[in-house]
Amino acid sequence: MDGVDLKSSMYLPDGYMDSDSYIHDALHFLSKYRWIFNFPVTNLLVSGVFDSVPVEWVETLLSLSNQELNDLPNGFMKETWPESLQEFCKQCQALKLPLHSLPGNDSGYDIPTHLCHGLTIKKQHEVARLAALIHKECSSRRIRRILDIGSGLGYLDQVLHHQYGYEVLGLESNPHHVEKAEVRYQGLRAADGKVSYLQCEVSAASKEEVQLAIREKLLAGVTLKKKRRRGVRKTRHHTFSSILEDILLRYDFITEDKNVVLNVRQDLTHLWSKYSGLCRLAEAVTGLQMMMQSVAESFVLVDKMIYLQENNDTLLSYDLIKVMDDNISARCHALVARKYSSAL
Incomplete structure (x- = not known):
């Protein structure tokens, strides 16, 4: 049987024997340092984030080179740093799930050029690898139709269809995202109605709406009305x-x-003129955010694994798979849950 048996131990960082102690420590850590991430990125100044940076950290953070800032999430640290900053770095590493033990760390696949339009290199990397993982799981179980809950702008769905041949229904709560996903899909070559989108708030109250959408669009197919695409001019600025x-x-x-x-x-x-001198500190805060990214993601994944263990009547196994290159994308993990086969 593939994956982790639901009755066995789950993935946890070294030093943790049970999920309760890990959840307690992770929550305490995220709460203590919430000033690093608990604000919209555009509110960096008005939220007074710079005032929250411990005074003893500032000189050290401003002295770091770009390479050292990039190495912070990977455990870079110096003994000459303030003890409180060293402790923060050590806790970040201690609360990360053990990446070295994760299965499925294979190279991703390229996606066709015409599907790359509007996607950054980072997004191409994420979509290509996640689509390859989904195809691997679905093809081994002869699954040909996919329901994508939280489909966003539809990039993943379109790759799943055009590259691997799946029929896909994307559910998305943001109507603007649904509109853009539909327009993008219709602009692709050979748009054949096998990918469709529905604006829907997925909840217990919307169960019947979701079931109806699956019957009408995934099981019967749908034709979308073509819309004119809007081009956005992108310019790079250096000053x-x-x-x-x-x-x-x-x-x-x-x-x-x-x-x-x-x-x-x-x-x-x-x-x-007033804030330009703080640009370097803004970069340092971003580095701290990248360090906490893995802790926050680990916390969410452990919480989901606890849910799987508590609700395992139809589940066969699960795997925590490192999909992305974490030097390119912080969204590097996927939690794959497999259930016993059942008829549609």
Whole structure:
């Protein structure tokens, strides 16, 4: 039998014998350092994140090279650093699931050029590897139809169909994402109606809606109306002045009070002068976030494994598989749950 038997021990970091103690420590750690991640990235300044960085950390973080910042998630640390920063680094490593023991760490596969439109290198990597994993699991069980809950912009679904031949129904709560996924799919060559999308809040209350969508769209097929695609011009900027000019060209700044006169150029230039010296610290905070990313992901995966063990009536086995190259994508794990075969 493939995978971990549900009655056996689950994946846990070294030093942990049970999930309760791991969950307790991980929750405490995430709560203690929530100032590192508990804010929208665009609110870095207005949320006062820089003020939350321990004073004894600042000098050390600002002294790190780009390579050292990139190496932080992999356990890079120096004995000359403040003890509190060293302790943070050690805890990050101690709470990560043991990557060296994860199965399925094979190379990903390339996806056709016409499916790469609009995808960054990182997104191509994620989609290609996850699609290959799904195909491996489905093909071994003769599964030809896939339900994707939380389908986003539809990249994965379109690769699953065009590269591997699956029929796919994507459920997504964001109507804007559904619209963009449909438009993108219709713009691909040979769009044949085998991929469809539905705007739906998946919950116990929507069970009948989901079941109806599966019957009508996955089991019977669907034809989508073609829409015009909207192109977005992408420009790379290397200086603040070029970014500022592009902002002023593309946006109007309007206030509710018509008596207020905005001087956007002056105000933004002032803010840049005030905060530009903190750019390096912003990079350091991003490095700290990358370190905590693996802890947060490990916590979520362990929580899901606990759920599987508590609800195992129809489950055969599960695997925790390292799918992505974590130097390219932080989303490197997939939890594959297999259940006993049953008729549709």
